[in-house]
Amino acid sequence: MIIIKRFGSLFKMMLKGLAVFMILLLACESLDLASANKVTTSKMSYISETKAYGGGSIVNGGKTSVSSRGICWDIQPMPTIENNKTLDGVGDGNFISVITDLIPNTTYYVRAYAGNSHGVSYGNEVVFKTNGSKIPILETSAISNRSATQCISGGNISFEGFDKVSSRGVCWSVNNPPTISDFKTIDGNGVGDFVSEISGLNPTDSYYIRAYATNSKGTAYGNLLYLKAFQNTVSDIDGNIYNTVSIGTQVWTLENLKVTRYQNGEPIENIKDNALWNHTESGAYCDYDNEPENSDSYGRLYNWFAASDIRNIAPDGWRVATYEDYQILVDYLGGPWKADENMKNGSFNALKGGKRNRDGLFQEKGVNPYFWSSTEYHEGSKWARFLVLDGGVLDINNLSKNYGFSIRCVRD
Numbered sequence: 001m002i003i004i005k006r007f008g009s010l011f012k013m014m015l016k017g018l019a020v021f022m023i024l025l026l027a028c029e030s031l032d033l034a035s036a037n038k039v040t041t042s043k044m045s046y047i048s049e050t051k052a053y054g055g056g057s058i059v060n061g062g063k064t065s066v067s068s069r070g071i072c073w074d075i076q077p078m079p080t081i082e083n084n085k086t087l088d089g090v091g092d093g094n095f096i097s098v099i100t101d102l103i104p105n106t107t108y109y110v111r112a113y114a115g116n117s118h119g120v121s122y123g124n125e126v127v128f129k130t131n132g133s134k135i136p137i138l139e140t141s142a143i144s145n146r147s148a149t150q151c152i153s154g155g156n157i158s159f160e161g162f163d164k165v166s167s168r169g170v171c172w173s174v175n176n177p178p179t180i181s182d183f184k185t186i187d188g189n190g191v192g193d194f195v196s197e198i199s200g201l202n203p204t205d206s207y208y209i210r211a212y213a214t215n216s217k218g219t220a221y222g223n224l225l226y227l228k229a230f231q232n233t234v235s236d237i238d239g240n241i242y243n244t245v246s247i248g249t250q251v252w253t254l255e256n257l258k259v260t261r262y263q264n265g266e267p268i269e270n271i272k273d274n275a276l277w278n279h280t281e282s283g284a285y286c287d288y289d290n291e292p293e294n295s296d297s298y299g300r301l302y303n304w305f306a307a308s309d310i311r312n313i314a315p316d317g318w319r320v321a322t323y324e325d326y327q328i329l330v331d332y333l334g335g336p337w338k339a340d341e342n343m344k345n346g347s348f349n350a351l352k353g354g355k356r357n358r359d360g361l362f363q364e365k366g367v368n369p370y371f372w373s374s375t376e377y378h379e380g381s382k383w384a385r386f387l388v389l390d391g392g393v394l395d396i397n398n399l400s401k402n403y404g405f406s407i408r409c410v411r412d
Contacts, residue, residue, distance in 0.1 A: 037059065037061060038061065039058055039121050039123035040056055040123050041056050041124050042056050042057070044110060044126060049104035049133040054099065055097045056069070058091075058095075058114045064117050064118060065090070065116060066090055068087065069112070069115070070086035070087050070095070070112070071112050074108070075109070077125065080122070086098070092114075104132050106130050108128055133162075133220075134218065135161045135162075137157070138222045139156050139158070140155050140225055141154040149200060150199040151201070153196050154187070155194055157213050161215050161220070162217055164190070166216070168212065170211050171212055172184070174206065174208070180214070201227075204230075206229045207227040234411075235315060236259040237316075240258050242254060245347050252321075253315075253409045254349045256298060256408065259313050259315075262311035263313070268285050270285055273360075274360025277358070278359060283303065285302045288301060288353065298351050303401060303402055303404055307372040307374050317412055318409040318410065321373055321374070322410075323375035323385045326371075330394060336394045337394075340389050344369070344389055350369040350371075353405075356403065358400055369406060370406060371387045371405055372407050382401060383398040383400060386399055
């Protein structure tokens with residue numbers, strides 16, 4: 001009995017030992033699969049103030065394929081893919097990585113990595129330091145609010161250099177590249193964003209524009225922008241001429257549309273009869289009170305079917321404004337409350353062309369402006385989106401497609 005008990009105890013110990021062995025074996029196997037890739041981090045090269053080249057080499061252990069690779073970096077040692085990283089393809093072998101948007105005169109820690117279905121393996125750590133720029137580092141802001149003789153640009157200074165920025169602005173010229181010896185604005189000092197108002201442009205000339213920033217070590221320039229010669233009018237297929245205006249990133253017609261044909265030359269139906277106007281599902285237009293002289297000042301009124309027709313009633317290279325176009329405009333002008341005043345009395349010149357109801361009744365000429373968008377309320381709906389400026393508030397809403405509203409166009 002004593003022998004049996006001792007044998008039982010020994011057997012239990014053997015089972016426990018076997019269980020521990022299997023756990024360790026599985027753990028080692030898992031570790032082996034996760035670290036099957038031998039990863040080496042390349043030395044960093046071509047180091048500038050904000051950019052550096054690196055990469056790595058991967059020897060696949062044959063367990064599973066490499067599904068991601070690159071380098072990771074941080075200003076603290078032992079970076080992981082949870083910090084900054086590049087994505088440089090898949091598979092083993094050598095690869096090249098490029099790091100951008102670095103901070104000048106800063107030490108960085110870098111490791112190559114290789115990922116597979118079992119985990120991520122890292123290479124040795126490499127340390128490098130970006131160059132210290134003596135002059136500022138900056139970008140040029142996009143051009144907006146373009147008119148015949150002026151526009152708005154500016155810049156963003158992300159690094160001052162070895163000394164404070166004492167002067168900043170934009171410079172421009174008909175010759176490439178512009179410098180501070182050409183035309184320029186002076187827009188304060190220091191780092192960060194700034195806005196520049198460019199004026200005195202010749203409408204028939206094209207210009208090169210870039211931001212600048214000066215400190216005691218010299219002048220740095222941002223990326224170069226090209227400003228085409230201004231075209232402040234556009235004509236439709238009937239020969240009607242419309243003034244245009246740049247508002248933010250968009251260019252709009254300044255007058256309400258008055259065209260009577262689509263771009264392919266086919267006519268838009270002129271409907272005067274009230275019953276027919278209410279029931280048609282084809283494009284149609286009318287003059288306010290059916291009096292053609294009203295279109296001279298206020299343009300014509302169109303149903304939504306004309307506004308959205310694929311034959312396009314806008315001038316060539318333009319489109320009837322969409323719901324999204326109006327949202328961009330309203331946001332740029334400060335939201336619904338501010339946009340109402342800006343659109344009526346500001347650059348948009350919202351002419352109060354009134355409307356034609358479904359029953360044919362004309363209303364509100366000289367009181368309120370109504371504008372169709374080319375956007376349906378939803379697909380197949382009998383309603384479409386329109387914009388109205390009424391009582392100091394701008395509203396984008398939905399209404400029957402058989403109303404008659406004015407139309408404004410946006411350049412493609």
